[in-house]
Amino acid sequence: MRWVKRHLLPAYALLAFCYLLLPIAVVILFSFNAPSGRYNYVWEGFTLDNWINWDAPPGIQSAVVKSLEIGVLSTIVATVLGTLLALAIVRHQFRGRGATNMLIFLPMSTPEIVLGASLLTLFLNRQIVTGFGTIFIAHVMFIVSYVVVTVKARLIDFDRHLEEAAMDLGANEWVTFRKVTLPLLAPAILSAALLGFALSIDDFVITYFVSGPTQTFPLFVWGAARVAVPPQVNVVASAIFLIAVLIMVANVLWGLRARRARESMPAAVPLPETLPRTEPA
């Protein structure tokens, strides 16, 4: 009985992990499948053909390229806008703070379908032709909030003494920002950008509404799902997955190394616990 009790939780965790990872295993496995017909539902044999000819289905390559282009462009713009917003919110007192926080929070708490639908009505009413540009606009809009949240978290913990030290040493505000603030914020900005990029290349719902004739990878999958999904879709998804996991692992290792380095480093100026008292003779 005690044995069961002790192993219940780990066993449960193992099962839960299987549940989480099973679909991923299926996606990767079926990227190596050699279906005889059009449907890639049943395992029929191992092949590397899908990986070698990943761009065989017409349109898949241009869709992947479009996804990457939109991902990079919208991430850059959203990261800049979001970082500036985070700096303003954490570092400055100004009127309308509450409203600003609300405006940043709202897009994250609005269902994607409403975001997509409302953007489409804007574009229809203003007669803006939907396509690459409108997808870019939409992606920047929904990524910005996530960037703000990520960078804000880091800015709140920021040790402002470092900036004061730079200013004491004669650096002006701009130099301090460039040489002290920005490098220290870099990890947070980088993770915000990675998150933004991941959100962008995965987005289907909003993109679906504002894409016009432009096709991104998720839109390609949607179109294919109406007929038959070629195994190459699994190849691209597996590749994206593996790259993302590698980046995550690198990030974790980097964090561990930085922490270890910090722990093994002696404090720059050792502070005496109490000053030695000189007894009056």
Added chain:
Amino acid sequence: MNFLHRHKGLTPYLLLVPGIAWLALFFLAPLGFLGYQSLQTGTFDTGYTFDWAFSNYWDAIRDYHEQFVRSFVYAGIATILALLVSYPLVYWIAFRAGRWKNVCLILIVAPLFVTYLVRTLAWLNILADEGPVVGFLRDIHVLGPDGRLLATSVAVVAGITYNFLPFMALPLYVSLEQIDARVLEAAEDLYASKRQAFLRVTLPLSAPGIVAGTLLTFIPAAGDFINAQLLGTPKQYMVGNVIQSKFLDVLDYPSAAALSFILMALILVGLIVYARAVGTERLTG
């Protein structure tokens, strides 16, 4: 730079302008247009005219209350399931996983790295009529000999649960991880049983995570249409499916806009009630 020195109070506004302008133009203004569109009458061919047609809202509720109810029921069940599945798992990671914590966390978010549509399609393979899950359930007579999982509410709810589970698990993990081990020791010293310590210390301290996770799961789940479309049939359609087809297939914009507004309003009302209960600071960070 001199200019900034002389007008220090301006700096925050200069930092704010680009981002706020973007959100005002492409988040707030579109919502305005959506509201405007929802009060129009007409058809795609004859054009639309604005005439305060509140009837669009009543019509939308009359014709699609079933889909609204279904959206909230599915999203509610999926949220509860996600909480039940992820709580013990995350608890184990936070308190027992030791040096494997980071690996476990990567495993939890791993599904998010597989394109949303592709991981939903993977459930098509898993739940397929010829697949292993259906075969097993037929063998143990949970399902009849022609019983299926695809095209049922079970499949749709399972898909939603799976897709949004990481959004529940991550905030839960953060709140559990922050619990000071000394508080639990104190509970033990004061003769709390394991069960009491969990119910009266751990669970209340993880409440912020439950709150955040519930929101992050429920909101996207209520607006989802992909799971119902790929794993279900029109009998499982949620309000998202209706909005999507009205906007992009039927081109009945006023009605689609009214439906979107109702969905958003219902979620906002829920959010405000929730915020009142737990405090706004916790929600907006």
